[in-house]
Amino acid sequence: NAGVTQTPKFQVLKTGQSMTLQCAQDMNHNSMYWYRQDPGMGLRLIYYSASEGTTDKGEVPNGYNVSRLNKREFSLRLESAAPSQTSVYFCASSETGGEAFFGQGTRLTVV
Amino acid sequence: KQEVTQIPAALSVPEGENLVLNCSFTDSAIYNLQWFRQDPGKGLTSLLLIQSSQREQTSGRLNASLDKSSGRSTLYIAASQPGDSATYLCAVYTGGFKTIFGAGTRLFVKA
Numbered sequence: 341n342a343g344v345t346q347t348p349k350f351q352v353l354k355t356g357q358s359m360t361l362q363c364a365q366d367m368n369h370n371s372m373y374w375y376r377q378d379p380g381m382g383l384r385l386i387y388y389s390a391s392e393g394t395t396d397k398g399e400v401p402n403g404y405n406v407s408r409l410n411k412r413e414f415s416l417r418l419e420s421a422a423p424s425q426t427s428v429y430f431c432a433s434s435e436t437g438g439e440a441f442f443g444q445g446t447r448l449t450v451v
Numbered sequence: 452k453q454e455v456t457q458i459p460a461a462l463s464v465p466e467g468e469n470l471v472l473n474c475s476f477t478d479s480a481i482y483n484l485q486w487f488r489q490d491p492g493k494g495l496t497s498l499l500l501i502q503s504s505q506r507e508q509t510s511g512r513l514n515a516s517l518d519k520s521s522g523r524s525t526l527y528i529a530a531s532q533p534g535d536s537a538t539y540l541c542a543v544y545t546g547g548f549k550t551i552f553g554a555g556t557r558l559f560v561k562a
Binding site: 344371373380382383385388390396398430432436437438439440441442443444445447 | 482483485487492493494495496497500540542544546548549550552553554555
């Protein structure tokens with residue numbers, strides 16, 4: 341029972357480089373989310389997808405794009421990485437208003 | 452604006468002690484409250500979900516209560532063990548795919 345799987349687990353980027361974080365869930369949930377976790381700031385919502393085919397901005401969407409590829413997969417793209425995007429990124433899934441399940445996180449460093 | 456506060460920020464107890472972690476929120480208009488555990492360098496693991504209509508939920512040595520009117524939830528851990536050492540986060544779902552997280556209580560259980 342994999343739950344929510346994120347890749348990669350670690351990544352180092354140079355300023356200006358791009359990358360895509362992948363997320364997949366096997367619980368048949370409609371809703372998926374991308375958060376970032378920073379010391380002293382807690383967890384903040386970047387983007388979410390209420391259902392397949394829809395995406396919406398969260399609290400801190402600037403500098404990011406997302407794609408809900410299908411019901412299972414929700415990717416997060418950094419087009420031009422900046423040091424301020426150094427963070428731990430978490431993907432989560434749930435049914436609307438239901439229990440949320442998180443992936444193991446991607447630790448991203450932008451130098 | 453909904454705010455979630457967890458006190459204390461850190462707690463150290465001897466093994467075997469029963470303990471209570473606190474979570475307070477400023478707006479009682481919530482749909483549910485969820486408690487998570489986060490181990491260092493890992494993702495969030497769901498412990499308990501309490502719907503707004505419920506007063507408490509139990510899982511093994513864990514018991515979570517919810518008092519919506521006073522904006523409080525407590526997580527009770529019975530007979531604590533060193534393996535319970537982790538950061539515990541509470542989160543309230545306010546609707547519209549918005550979940551507000553507390554900063555967490557870092558628990559250390561001494562053997």
